[in-house]
Amino acid sequence: MEDNANYKKAVDILSTISILKESFSINEIELFVKQANLQRYEKKVKIISKHEPAISIICLIAGEASVISNDRQLRILKGGDIFGESMFSEEGIRTADVIASTDVSVVIFTVEDYERLTKISPRIARKYKLFFEAIYEYYKKQDDKFFYVDSTKYLALIAHNEMKSSLVEFVKQHKESIQKFPLVATGTTGLLLHQTTGLVLARKVKSGPLGGDQAIGSMISTDNISGILFFRDPLSPHPHHADIEALSRLCDVYQVPLATNRPTAEAVLSYLSSTSLEGRRSFSPALTKYKESQSRIVQESV
DSSP: OHHHHHHHHHHHHHHHTSGGGGTSOHHHHHHHHHHSEEEEEOTTOEEEOTTSBOOEEEEEEESOEEEEETTEEEEEEOTTOEEOGGGGSSSOBOOSEEEESSOEEEEEEEHHHHHHHHHHOHHHHHHHHHHHHHHHHHHHHHHHHHTOOOOOOEEEEEEOGGGHHHHHHHHHHTHHHHTTSOEEEETTHHHHHHHHHOOOOSEEEOOGGGTHHHHHHHHHHTTOEEEEEEEOOTTSOOTTHHHHHHHHHHHHHTTOOEEOSHHHHHHHHHHHHHSOTTTTOOOOHHHHHHHHHHHHHHHHHO
16 A cells, blocks of 8 residues: 555656656656656665666655765755666766765666566657657766866966056067967956957956956966966055965965066066976975875864
């Protein structure tokens, strides 16, 4: 009696709030559920594991679960959500872990269940196969974007308003060298450089007071900055002074060459132009020591 009630609940959930309701009739959903099995998992239990064979599609009926890959949470699953579509993919393996965030109830539809459905109704079985293949491709594209890693090493061009004209003149005189680098600039600097020198940015961030310095700092931490030419105005107050200080500190942490005036800009540009990427790699002893300290803290806390 309890099983019948649970199956009825599963059909109700999948036919009212799941993505299946858009493409399948209630009779088709009921046929799908009848071939499957009901299962319960306690909180923190791993429902599926990354890299294991993808032999089932799982529909969450009650509770919540997290989709996790490489220590990143990709999605939070709730009642009506479906996962495990890689069962119908060419790879045929799991691409992420799914861990129960609460006690959960699920419907598990296996390869054997699909084969049985094929014998009962080839048309409906094929309809499910095409549907889950499309869902898999959709989520794969989303995940590919999420995990995309930009390996470009940019040269950052930054200037306070009072120093933009100086930066423009510098770029004009060294355009041949500067245009060899992928360029990133803050605020209106990129547009100004394009209009006056013809240079085109590979990437643009907001102006300094609106977070541009922090954005460049983030790129430093992800190893995307080869050097910074920052024509700073030392005689005017700046509302984002703390961001400028933080950017300078990160350059020291990650050993990124930072030029703050014309003579040092010429030195940095000469260094970047004459030294290979591999030759420019240098590591801060302070950073190495810090990472070792953080690693010990994690190990001692486990």
